[in-house]
Amino acid sequence: MSLNLSNNIPSEEEMLCVLRQRHGEARQEKISAATVAVCGLGGLGSNIAVSLARAGIGKLILIDFDRVDVSNLHRQQYKASQVGISKTEALAENLQEIAPYLTLETHNIRVTELNALSLIQPADIICEAFDNAAAKAMLTNMVLTKMPEKYLVAASGMAGFGSANEIRTRRVSERFYLCGDGVSDVEDGIGLVSSRVMLCAAHQAHTVLRILTGEVE
């Protein structure tokens, strides 16, 4: 990705200095060295990516097949002016404005059982951020059975106006974390509410940072 930098943005060193002050130098070193794959760039994935970009993650692999739609704007990190362009392109643009020294790899493709392993192979941690339940289960099964050395942070249940406090992070097994309330399903006719989806995305992003910095649940 080429950088389109205006003259008055902070230098890479300035931005890193601020992050080191807040996270601690040793922790920031681990965050800055990490590669995270975000599978699905909707309400979960776009918000996870923004959180990790702001935290100074080293590299993001962004994967989605879809284009920005007007129905996405209430909860996803896109602008009205980006409706119609691919989510990978739109999110890359927005992330470069937020974190210009972040390394990005984008794949405008649907993740399937055939291509998943090669797409996410370079990542240390994989975030499952799809909206479709079958796709979530497919990726989770695949990562946990075929890539036992990877960490997976998945999400299940974040629709509706239920309490924010029902969204939680559970460590299911050593390298598998699951965020969400575990029960609310859009297929039951419950709509997605921006703040609650963002809470779940924040749980996922925070879990990534905790894994990288050696904090455990």
Place this chain on the structure above:
Amino acid sequence: MVKINGEHVNAAGQSVSQYLASTACNPIRIVIELNGEILPREKYDTTVLADGDQLEIISFMGGG
């Protein structure tokens, strides 16, 4: 008895697929841990539950 999601169920002798068919679980939306290990989907038909097994079924909800 098999412990399934924390509850004792009389499912010993059934395959995982047979047990799933008796529930509301949709096999394409789930992940299964058997005795702490992820059970690959291709083994649901051939894995027979035994007394003392611990099964955890995680059903994914839609939305994201």
